[in-house]
Amino acid sequence: MSAVVFARHAMTPAERLRDAGWVAFVGLILGIPLVGLTTVDVGGRLGVETRFGLLAAAIAAVFAGRLLLRWAIDQARERKQARDRASTATAADRAHGAQRVVNVLGWVALGASIALPIVFSDNRYVVDTATTVLIYVMLGWGLNVVVGLAGLLDLGYVAFYAVGAYSYALLSTQFGWSFWEALPVSGAMAATFGILLGYPILRLRGDYLAIVTLGFGEIIRIILVNWTEFSNGPNGISSIPRPSFFGLDFTRSAPEGSQTFSGFFGLEFSPMHRLIFLYYLILVLALLTHAFVSRLRKLPVGRAWEALREDEIACQAMGMNTTNIKLSAFAIGAMLGGFAGVFFAARQGFISPESFTFTESAIILAIVVLGGMGSQMGVVLAATLLVLIPEFGRNFAEYRMLLFGLAMVLIMVWRPGGLLAHREPTVRLNALGKTTTTGGTAR
Amino acid sequence: MTTPATLLSVRNLTMRFGGLTAIDDLSLEVPAGKITGIIGPNGAGKTTLFNCLTGFYKPTTGTLRLAHPRRGEMALEALPSHRVARDAQVVRTFQNIRLFPKMTVLENLIVAQHNVLQRASQFSIAGIFKLPGYRKAERQAIERAAMWLARLKLTHLADDAAGDLPYGIQRRIEIARALCVDPVLLCLDEPAAGLNPRESAELNELLLYLCGELGIAILLIEHDMSVVMNVSDHIGVISYGRKIAEGTPAQVKHDPQVIKAYLGEDEEEDEKVDAVTGGAAA
Numbered sequence: 001m002s003a004v005v006f007a008r009h010a011m012t013p014a015e016r017l018r019d020a021g022w023v024a025f026v027g028l029i030l031g032i033p034l035v036g037l038t039t040v041d042v043g044g045r046l047g048v049e050t051r052f053g054l055l056a057a058a059i060a061a062v063f064a065g066r067l068l069l070r071w072a073i074d075q076a077r078e079r080k081q082a083r084d085r086a087s088t089a090t091a092a093d094r095a096h097g098a099q100r101v102v103n104v105l106g107w108v109a110l111g112a113s114i115a116l117p118i119v120f121s122d123n124r125y126v127v128d129t130a131t132t133v134l135i136y137v138m139l140g141w142g143l144n145v146v147v148g149l150a151g152l153l154d155l156g157y158v159a160f161y162a163v164g165a166y167s168y169a170l171l172s173t174q175f176g177w178s179f180w181e182a183l184p185v186s187g188a189m190a191a192t193f194g195i196l197l198g199y200p201i202l203r204l205r206g207d208y209l210a211i212v213t214l215g216f217g218e219i220i221r222i223i224l225v226n227w228t229e230f231s232n233g234p235n236g237i238s239s240i241p242r243p244s245f246f247g248l249d250f251t252r253s254a255p256e257g258s259q260t261f262s263g264f265f266g267l268e269f270s271p272m273h274r275l276i277f278l279y280y281l282i283l284v285l286a287l288l289t290h291a292f293v294s295r296l297r298k299l300p301v302g303r304a305w306e307a308l309r310e311d312e313i314a315c316q317a318m319g320m321n322t323t324n325i326k327l328s329a330f331a332i333g334a335m336l337g338g339f340a341g342v343f344f345a346a347r348q349g350f351i352s353p354e355s356f357t358f359t360e361s362a363i364i365l366a367i368v369v370l371g372g373m374g375s376q377m378g379v380v381l382a383a384t385l386l387v388l389i390p391e392f393g394r395n396f397a398e399y400r401m402l403l404f405g406l407a408m409v410l411i412m413v414w415r416p417g418g419l420l421a422h423r424e425p426t427v428r429l430n431a432l433g434k435t436t437t438t439g440g441t442a443r
Numbered sequence: 444m445t446t447p448a449t450l451l452s453v454r455n456l457t458m459r460f461g462g463l464t465a466i467d468d469l470s471l472e473v474p475a476g477k478i479t480g481i482i483g484p485n486g487a488g489k490t491t492l493f494n495c496l497t498g499f500y501k502p503t504t505g506t507l508r509l510a511h512p513r514r515g516e517m518a519l520e521a522l523p524s525h526r527v528a529r530d531a532q533v534v535r536t537f538q539n540i541r542l543f544p545k546m547t548v549l550e551n552l553i554v555a556q557h558n559v560l561q562r563a564s565q566f567s568i569a570g571i572f573k574l575p576g577y578r579k580a581e582r583q584a585i586e587r588a589a590m591w592l593a594r595l596k597l598t599h600l601a602d603d604a605a606g607d608l609p610y611g612i613q614r615r616i617e618i619a620r621a622l623c624v625d626p627v628l629l630c631l632d633e634p635a636a637g638l639n640p641r642e643s644a645e646l647n648e649l650l651l652y653l654c655g656e657l658g659i660a661i662l663l664i665e666h667d668m669s670v671v672m673n674v675s676d677h678i679g680v681i682s683y684g685r686k687i688a689e690g691t692p693a694q695v696k697h698d699p700q701v702i703k704a705y706l707g708e709d710e711e712e713d714e715k716v717d718a719v720t721g722g723a724a725a
Contacts, residue, residue, distance in 0.1 A: 310543035
């Protein structure tokens with residue numbers, strides 16, 4: 001059927017009708033069990049009832065919808081072809097234009113994300129969801145180093161997220177470390193685990209690498225479940241201290257000798273203060289991550305990562321030590337994941353191995369792949385989509401994962417290279433007639 | 444600086460893959476500042492020789508000694524591939540072009556200068572803060588790349604993705620990229636494959652320039668006789684992993700062993716007959 005979708009020529013009306021008829025037929029076959037039959041409660045017993053009227057309406061809707069979709073696709077293609085014919089712009093010019101759009105998009109997103117908690121200052125749900133989006137954005141940017149830039153398929157990224165979260169949880173609950181003290185140490189811990197994982201798998205590529213990283217992710221989770229004395233097992237670690245605002249706590253009343261945030265600024269206490277503070281905290285962490293990764297990408301180490309993704313043998317022939325390049329990618333990716341983990345633990349106040357399952361790794365990987373490998377802005381778009389789609393889908397109850405899957409399939413059909421597949425060069429020679437290192441902030 | 448007469452000496456090199464002997468007790472001298480051609484029928488072991496030389500294979504037995512003009516004698520067989528390129532400055536290209544396809548031509552050439560830049564970026568710290576030392580190094584790397592791009596007539600393509608360019612141009616880019624590593628010995632694996640006659644002629648001119656003006660020794664595997672015979676100072680002929688002849692192009696061309704290896708006793712190998720007779724005419 002997909003072959004029909006991608007037919008290159010414009011269809012005649014008869015072809016359109018036949019095409020829509022086929023789709024309606026498939027809809028009918030699927031619709032009989034899904035819509036046509038329903039179970040009802042017949043005096044305590046289960047009975048089956050038919051709903052052919054509804055089924056007919058659904059099939060009619062599919063038929064009409066297919067006609068409309070087909071027509072819209074053809075229209076869009078015609079317009080695009082007309083545009084291509086009309087424009088004399090070179091590929092480089094178009095790429096430049098695309099980059100400008102992405103840059104503008106980046107600034108708009110930044111402005112929106114700064115304004116969001118101000119606009120929704122009394123809406124707990126929105127601020128909470130936005131914080132979740134930003135955690136995934138940060139994780140996506142971290143994994144983007146390993147998968148998007150260095151091309152090392154890592155299916156166990158959640159392990160580093162867990163290492164960061166547990167490092168902070170244990171350091172704070174056992175040794176009384178504050179958030180800001182624990183942040184760098186936990187990041188370093190995660191980076192160490194990144195190198196530990198990196199060493200044994202240096203020689204592996206592609207599928208084999210994916211399997212070992214998947215196993216590593218599970219090993220970390222299973223250790224956390226079983227090593228009860230260390231991690232409190234499946235019960236998790238609770239009452240993890242929240243980060244403070246330069247020593248000011250976000251509580252109703254402060255303990256002896258310290259002050260609360262609301263008391264210090266003379267505000268009325270509101271639990272929203274903490275949520276908004278957490279939101280801005282993760283926003284700052286994410287922006288720092290972005291600045292760090294974008295800068296690294298334009299440095300020798302970043303170019304080496306991309307070269308490694310493109311051709312490892314050629315890298316060796318150019319005298320590059322691929323061992324160091326891989327380990328640096330693993331370490332930096334892991335460190336960023338660790339930072340996100342610290343924030344996660346501090347925000348939740350409670351962590352357990354349940355939060356670090358393979359599903360998390362899969363979602364983070366999906367964010368990187370859907371966003372467009374190596375694209376920083378793509379990660380933002382994909383993270384927003386992947387967090388918001390299930391949220392919007394809540395009304396659809398059990399169909400929500402179906403909706404999620406459908407959205408992923410559609411994105412992959414329409415944009416096989418990811419939402420933003422365009423790659424901006426790290427350096428240009430012929431830009432405006434002089435040599436410049438491209439200095440765009442948002443990518 | 445006095446350049447020793449022999450840059451690389453291959454002694455009794457043998458490379459076995461299980462029961463297959465790809466290179467069998469091969470000895471060869473590569474003079475400094477000259478172009479040495481390596482020819483031989485398909486499957487003779489030429490590329491295997493390159494792989495041994497550049498650290499991609501560990502030879503079963505035998506030695507590869509490089510008389511490096513600044514670092515003294517080096518045993519190439521003991522070095523991993525990235526150190527052969529970085530420390531011994533023996534740089535190769537590949538028979539089936541290996542560029543970084545999604546990166547631009549300029550980026551390809553800058554990646555080739557990774558070690559210099561990485562040192563200047565001091566674990567990326569100087570790089571992140573854009574310290575003057577790193578910026579200077581980066582500017583020099585770009586200038587160096589631009590110089591080679593100009594020399595190989597690639598400047599107008601500098602910002603295009605390398606993988607999108609035509610085959611002949613990709614070959615040139617690969618050579619430009621190898622030159623950015625600053626080689627003392629440049630190993631080219633069939634650089635003329637897939638080039639049209641005009642491009643081959645340009646390649647000849649380039650090779651003579653590199654060798655004559657810059658003193659880079661070149662080891663050249665090539666099937667295109669118009670290239671090998673015209674530019675090589677010295678040719679080694681390999682067949683079934685053994686060296687069967689060695690000498691100037693004129694000597695090699697008339698060596699009965701060589702003619703036999705190429706033409707064989709097998710009448711079906713028309714292709715190779717054409718290759719040799721075509722080359723002899725040129």
